[in-house]
Amino acid sequence: METNSSGGGSSSGSLGSSSTMILHNAVIVTMDKESRVFRNGxxxxxQDRIKAIGQSADILQQFSQMADQIIDLQSQxxxxxxxxxxxxxxxxLAKGIADDVDLMTWLHDRIWPYESNMTEEDSYISTLLCGIELIHSGVTCFAEAGGQHVSEMAKAVELLGLRACLVQSTMDCGEGLPASWAVRTTDDCIQSQKELYAKHHHAADGRIRIWFGIRQIMNATDRLLLETRDMAREFKTGIHMHVAEIPYENQVVMDTRKVDHGTVTFLDKIEFLQNNLLSAHTVWVNHTEIGLLSRAGVKVSHCPASAMRMLGFAPIKEMLHADICVSxxxxxxxxxNRMSIGPFYF
Ligand SMILES: [Zn+2]
Structure with missing residues (x-):
């Protein structure tokens, strides 16, 4: 990347609070409503706002005199x-601790013992390192799926400059829970999330949002599901939940919740499906359930690495045909064992 001096001021220095800058000679993919692409834009x-966008020649002609810095991106x-x-x-901090095992072993014997022993400082450091890797791969916003010590997460996100929807790992029943988690009641789960919402929602100049979490259905009572649904409606925020990850999960739901298919069928039955639900993975769903997700406006997060490693692939093509928003x-x-969204997926 080459930096040229401009007629308007110093050519050196970082983009400070009073800085103005032109970036030119770039292929610009705007992702705006008209899907504009500038081949030489x-x-x-x-400061931190884009004030104008267009052909390089036009931008240079119009704004060079005002720019502190002019940077030639050389067709990047x-x-x-x-x-x-x-x-x-x-x-x-858990890279490499859970290779080559099935999901239940991964959760019960590797990840939950690790997560349940995290200190607040561990969460802060872990979020910082995660955020640095995210930024390195071009990510500026992320949705947390449910983790430990949300206040420390928020502190790290504020420092990193990212935007984030943060969620506390929330479970109130079921097998495999470490002792320190097994004592949490449904009321504890609800109350702590309300407190986190009050403390951090819209923090960091609005970059941080607090959503509500259900870690997975096998560790959630019906009451937790229903109160989470109602609380998210009342607070006008989102819910992040792992859904239909493995066939075993669907089988447990059929056996214990008396429905004829899996998690999505049950969530529809209790009117949990709504347009503020971010449904992670959502691999083991049938045609009817895809229709239920679509009608409710549920959003799906597809994670190719987990799909290839442990879970299997969701019927993404069918979901897209059903107008489900898939990210x-x-x-x-x-x-x-990596956090790069870019080269791995595209
Ligand atoms: Zn996950």
Whole structure:
């Protein structure tokens, strides 16, 4: 990348609070409503806001006199930041601890013992490292899938400059829970999430949102599901939940909740499906359930690395044909031992 001096001021220095900058000679993919692409485009930036975008020649002619810096991007691609819709910031320190095992072993014997022993400082450091890797791969916004010590996560996100929807790992029953988690009641789960919402929602100049979490249906009572649904409606925020990850999950739901298919069928039955639900993975769904997700406006986060490593592939093509909003996630670091959304998926 080459930096040329401009007629308007100093050519050196970082983009400070009073900085103005032109980036030109770039392939700009705007992702705006008209899907405009500029083969030789430029942008004029004032502080942290794009003030103008267009052909390089036009931007240079119009704004060069006002620019502190003019940077020739030499045909590199300029596009909006990626949104990673399924991340476990708490798991960044756990690369390599859960290779080559099935999901239940992965959760019960490897990840939950690790997560349940995290200190607040561990969460802060883990989120910082995760965020650095996300930024390196072009991510500027992410959805946390449910982790430990949300206040420390928020502190790290504020420092990183990212945008994030943060979620506490929430479970109130079921097998495999470490002792310190097994004592949590449904009321504890609800109350702590309300407190986190009050403390951090819209923090960091609005970059941080607090959503509500259901870690997975096998560790959630019906009451937790229903109160989470109602609370999210009342607070006008989102819910992040792992859904239909493995056939065993669907079987447990059929056996214990008396429905004829899996998690999605049950969630529809209790009117949990709504347009503020981010449904992670959602691999083991049938045609009827895809229709239920579509009608409710549920969003799906597809994580190719987890799909290839442990879960199997969701029927993404069928979901897209049903007009379901499908996005990409990396999942946590020990799902693939990396946190890069870019080269791995495209
Ligand atoms: Zn996950």
């Amino acid at each position: 430029g942008v004029f930036v004032v 691609i300029l596009l909006p930041g990626f949104v990673n819709t399924h991340v476990h910031t708490s798991q960044q 990409l996630g990396t999942d946590g670091a020990p799902s693939n």
